[in-house]
Amino acid sequence: MLRLATQATLSRLSQPVEQPEQYRGQIENLIGVIRVPLGIAGPLAVNGHFASGVFYVPLATTEGTLVLAVTRGAEVMTAAGGPTVYASDQQVTRAPLFVFQSGAAARSAATWVVENYALLRSAAESTTRHGRLLWIEPTVLGRRLVLEFTYQTGDACGQNMVTFATDAVCQWLRERSPFDDVEFFTIESNISHDKKATNLTHVHRRGRRVNADITIPREKVLRGFRTAPEGMARVTREGTYGCVVSGVVGAQAQFANVLAALFVATGQDVATVAECGTGLTIVEVTEDGDLHASVTIPNLMVGTVGGGTRLAGQQECLELMGCAGAGCAGKLAEIAGAAILAGELALVASLASNTFAQAHAAFGRPPRPGAQR
Numbered sequence: 001m002l003r004l005a006t007q008a009t010l011s012r013l014s015q016p017v018e019q020p021e022q023y024r025g026q027i028e029n030l031i032g033v034i035r036v037p038l039g040i041a042g043p044l045a046v047n048g049h050f051a052s053g054v055f056y057v058p059l060a061t062t063e064g065t066l067v068l069a070v071t072r073g074a075e076v077m078t079a080a081g082g083p084t085v086y087a088s089d090q091q092v093t094r095a096p097l098f099v100f101q102s103g104a105a106a107r108s109a110a111t112w113v114v115e116n117y118a119l120l121r122s123a124a125e126s127t128t129r130h131g132r133l134l135w136i137e138p139t140v141l142g143r144r145l146v147l148e149f150t151y152q153t154g155d156a157c158g159q160n161m162v163t164f165a166t167d168a169v170c171q172w173l174r175e176r177s178p179f180d181d182v183e184f185f186t187i188e189s190n191i192s193h194d195k196k197a198t199n200l201t202h203v204h205r206r207g208r209r210v211n212a213d214i215t216i217p218r219e220k221v222l223r224g225f226r227t228a229p230e231g232m233a234r235v236t237r238e239g240t241y242g243c244v245v246s247g248v249v250g251a252q253a254q255f256a257n258v259l260a261a262l263f264v265a266t267g268q269d270v271a272t273v274a275e276c277g278t279g280l281t282i283v284e285v286t287e288d289g290d291l292h293a294s295v296t297i298p299n300l301m302v303g304t305v306g307g308g309t310r311l312a313g314q315q316e317c318l319e320l321m322g323c324a325g326a327g328c329a330g331k332l333a334e335i336a337g338a339a340i341l342a343g344e345l346a347l348v349a350s351l352a353s354n355t356f357a358q359a360h361a362a363f364g365r366p367p368r369p370g371a372q373r
């Protein structure tokens, strides 16, 4: 049908899909599988609360230089003992909107929710074994009421989990006064910042808050990055001014690059890069002339069960880091934090040493026929 409608040959895409049943619940109108090249960055030493040891990080991308850059950052950090990383628990939000007849009705509904929280929590938790409702924050906007539900989602990324739980609460609410009289209802008001970078990112967590930092001795910076700590700190500072002027949420170099590649490799919901790919990178020179660098990723959404993590190749990528299955989501978040720091340092170093364009010219394009690398 597609061939007739489009005249495309589809010679690759028309190959039979291996085990098509594995994609049920992951995609509709399945016609094929797109192959994305997978590279390995590392070895990367990580001193985390959940992730401790040396890891090999799978990155699926078509951006030449990315795997090389993360590997370079990992190499220098590993030679300095690896970064210290901490990932908090995962908090995932869903924020339905109710429009009442008046501001007074919206305010009294907000009070009703606070007073009946225990009932709402049991309605939510009846839909899941691992999800826990932590709190509901009501916000009145004129005659509108937004209820921001915040859940812990275990080792799942949790978007389906929190949607099903919140939907159960909303159905229960809408059969009862004062919610049986709402003029308008929608399960998402856009205040949860699901798949959007917002100004709430740094204060209202959606996902795990991950911090990674490292001190790298001066001579290791000079040898590994072929540039001085002062230059790297200056590039980062100047880049922060640029982020301020251009209105970037946070200030960092390439969180989204590392995250998108890791997310494709490990079966995460890639579109959450919109909310996860923001944060802060700080690079400073210590009093001893060494380099101190840190990244803060305020909203890192990762799971090691559920979603696309079920697929065979993605499972193998998780296994590669010892992150497949229950009990591993914090570990994956910390490895991601360390990989992001590696990517930041490598990019900052290439800017400081003015080799950014050269590196992309050498590795970011296919070689011209007959050209030497």
Ligand code: NAP
Pocket: 127, 128, 129, 130, 131, 153, 154, 155, 156, 157, 158, 159, 160, 161, 162, 163, 269, 303, 305, 306, 307, 308, 326, 327
């Ligand atoms: P999911 O695959 O829908 O649910 C996770 C499943 O894993 C649940 O059935 C959960 O059971 C089970 N589970 C087993 N062991 C677990 C453990 N240790 N910790 C947590 N759960 C465990 O995945 P999800 O993470 O909720 O949702 C992610 C998917 O939602 C992605 O595919 C994403 O693309 C999609 N998505 C959905 C929405 C939406 O609004 N619905 C929005 C964006 C993305 P229990 O629930 O019984 O605990």
